[in-house]
Amino acid sequence: MMTNDVSGSSAAAYSEQWDSIIGPQKGKFSLNLKEVWRYKDLLMLFVKKDIITVYKQTVLGPIWFLLQPIMTTVIFTFIFGGVAKIQTDDIPKGIFYMGSLTMWNYFADTLNVTSKTFSDNASVFGKVYFPRIILPISKVLSGFVKLCIQFSIFMVMWVYYTFVTHQIHPNMTLLLFPVLLLTLSLLSLGFGIIVTSLTTKYRDLAFLIGFGVQLWQYATPIIYPLSGQSPRTQFWLLLNPLTSIIEAFKYGFLGKGVFSPGWLCYSIVFTLVTLLSGIFVFNRVEKKFIDTV
């Protein structure tokens, strides 16, 4: 039966038997991968939900995933290439914009959704427990699926320009592609969870993020090549961790770009630091955010 129990000391002896201990969390650092693994089915279902709810009740369905980058590329080619006459390092304009935009959109979309993890899911988080990190991870994965679909258009163009018209000359740097993608994913995840953690208390950040991401796009060589800038400007732009990732991608696939292993390492280190701080603040916030949101 049940009794009132005030002695806390005897519990210490049994503590290793407990499956979980809920206590006031004082910034404990753990990713708790084991628990995330236990919830892998939920993770996959979240990804599936993200993908299929996007095109429910649309006529074209998943084709929208393809139309979206094609339309932006056409608009960019017209405005920046045609009207503003921004040069693209002698690379055909279409593939230049398509490549960097596909990568950028993946980053920006992921950052946008992960940075709203807590505020968008407050009602679910307030009712049931599962490792909160599952949600931002699922957003990264569903973004990745979308990226894979969109990347196929880029690949078609790439094959055409490389093997048919021989206008671009890829090199072995493109083998770094998986590393670039991973860095990009982790960077958006890291930034996203930092922002969502801080917005639970300070809502102001939510306004800044939409604006900030737009500015960030201009600080990244998406619509212009880095090589066209003065060395001084190049240095400042390279401090942006995205710059060397995008440039390495363009260098590998399109054969033109400022590829520097040193700056790429800087981006990777930057990403890891961001991700670790992200997990740290996320862990602190997830325990109590429901009281403030």
Add this chain to the structure above:
Amino acid sequence: MNRDTVIKVENVSKQYRLGQVGSGTLSHDLKRWWAVTRGKEDPFLKVGVKNDRTQKVKSDYAWALKDINFHIEQGDTLGIIGKNGAGKSTLLKLLSRVTSPTLGQIKIKGRIASLLEVGTGFHPELTGRENIYLNGAILGMTKKEISSKFDEIVAFAGVELYIDTPVKRYSSGMYVRLAFGVAAHLEPEILIVDEVLAVGDAEFQKKCLGKMGDVASHGRTIIFVSHNMQAVQSLCKTTLYLKAGEVVEIGRTDKVINNYLRREVKNQMSISWNDENEAPGNDTLTLMSAEIVPKVAKESDVMTVASETDMKFRFILRKPMSLNLSLHLNTPTGLCIFNVSTASVPLGIGEHESILKIPANLLNDDIYTIRLLFVKDSSSIVYAAEELLTFEVADIPREGNWFGKWEGAVRPQLDFSLK
């Protein structure tokens, strides 16, 4: 029998900030950070008032729960009762890991599933099938477990035909049934249930309670929060009574519920209004007074199971009609002990009085409330007064040496002989 303790709550307290969150948070955060860096105690943990809604609050912080200690053994069914704001929901949130305590620890053995609402995470665009999987996974099931239960869930909810239709097209009843179906087929070691039973019709509620009873009989641990004392009584062996964030009592359910009712339900033996405009009623009828008059020797004596009692009601009728009064005697848990009715009498405009005589040795010792209906032509309700009066019937001194609760809804003295 030495069973495993599956939940142990140790000195758990939860503090909430009152007022607007956000304004001044930064300055509080900085003060807190400064104190902690200097190795001092968090200055805001010292403040905070007891969560008593009747008192005006001076502090910015309040304790929703304060020093809660208890433990639950495997297979126990624990009910949690208390008035609104007593901290029930906060305690459930802590147990379900939705939020964490300010002080203290909760130790848990086994897998917990909490049902603070039905249909958590249901997506309107997804089909019933997709939502079953998603919702089940949110509640902690693996895909394999859901697949093995899938047919049962669909049958329980009765939505076989609509399983591949988006749930936004479901009727609200189907939606709730599907949602509860998923939840009911969870197989966690510990199940935490909030008042989800408040949804749906009576038949469905019965189905839900039955399902929970099944779960309990399979040796799993259940924690159940409810305002429905009948439900708690029938489902829980042990009950925890919370008041203003503190544990008042924990123990056998009937005993705790009784004490809860004794403390929280106020005796109101009479009520009357002098001003017609303030009295309850409507255009047709105004209730002027209601009183319970036990025939006891001295005025200070309490009403016991052996007291004869009169109930008197005075009311003003504004339209002539054929009227009868119907009285329900209920327990605060909602159980109806009896329903009596006067004959239908043609009444004119003016004040009328009605008296109900309750004989001695009819009511058991308990708390009762009265619901009074005024019925026109024996068919339509003119006015209904809910929980009009509340009164307590005390036990009489007994002979012998058994002093437990006398069982039964009523306690008549019948001719029961032994030779």
